Amino acid sequence: DSGVTQTPKHLITATGQRVTLRCSPRSGDLSVYWYQQSLDQGLQFLIQYYNGEERAKGNILERFSAQQFPDLHSELNLSSLELGDSALYFCASSVAGGDNEKLFFGSGTQLSVL
Amino acid sequence: DAKTTQPPSMDCAEGRAANLPCNHSTISGNEYVYWYRQIHSQGPQYIIHGLKNNETNEMASLIITEDRKSSTLILPHATLRDTAVYYCIVRSGTMYSGGGADGLTFGKGTHLIIQP
Numbered sequence: 001d002s003g004v005t006q007t008p009k010h011l012i013t014a015t016g017q018r019v020t021l022r023c024s025p026r027s028g029d030l031s032v033y034w035y036q037q038s039l040d041q042g043l044q045f046l047i048q049y050y051n052g053e054e055r056a057k058g059n060i061l062e063r064f065s066a067q068q069f070p071d072l073h074s075e076l077n078l079s080s081l082e083l084g085d086s087a088l089y090f091c092a093s094s095v096a097g098g099d100n101e102k103l104f105f106g107s108g109t110q111l112s113v114l
Numbered sequence: 115d116a117k118t119t120q121p122p123s124m125d126c127a128e129g130r131a132a133n134l135p136c137n138h139s140t141i142s143g144n145e146y147v148y149w150y151r152q153i154h155s156q157g158p159q160y161i162i163h164g165l166k167n168n169e170t171n172e173m174a175s176l177i178i179t180e181d182r183k184s185s186t187l188i189l190p191h192a193t194l195r196d197t198a199v200y201y202c203i204v205r206s207g208t209m210y211s212g213g214g215a216d217g218l219t220f221g222k223g224t225h226l227i228i229q230p
Contacts (some may be wrong), residue, residue, distance in 0.1 A: 043220035105157030
């Protein structure tokens with residue numbers, strides 16, 4: 001158990017809909033990362049937050065947004081969903097978001113867009 | 115971050131040592147070598163990391179060549195539960211590089227299959 005909690009574990013929705021994925025980092029970790037893993041793309045970095053502020057952006061679509069709240073949990077919002085958004089979404093956390101830190105990953109949310 | 119090259123797949127017999135190679139010929143002086151693994155559809159799991167010296171922990175050993183252009187992850191007594199995709203990642207050692215896509219960049223990794 002990494003200490004990172006993601007909910008829900010599974011989500012099934014339809015095209016055009018909007019969903020919210022939730023992540024609680026390990027106790028004491030200030031930085032949260034979001035990754036997307038699809039069969040053809042592998043693990044893709046989406047976005048990183050540190051203590052409530054956006055720190056880095058990767059391959060995140062404009063239809064996707066995220067935020068980190070004062071209690072340090074994070075939410076990833078996916079809107080106008082398309083079939084291609086079906087993937088595993090992982091959240092990870094680290095102590096301070098530095099380059100030389102271990103990342104601890106949650107067990108992921110499996111999103112299926114029908 | 116420097117690019118890494120790993121074999122796409124490897125087999126190893128249960129109980130034997132599994133040696134997973136990684137080439138990182140463009141690694142720079144302040145970049146660390148990290149290893150993560152992902153057991154089918156689970157979140158990636160940190161294994162070990164190092165800069166110059168060989169490292170060992172309860173999970174594995176990391177051997178880095180003197181010129182730092184390649185490394186080997188060693189699982190000393192592989193079990194069936196070690197079947198996973200293993201990712202070798204090179205990462206800057208600075209506290210924070212100041213911008214850009216600072217998340218770990220995962221390549222395709224090595225699919226290690228432990229045979230009974």
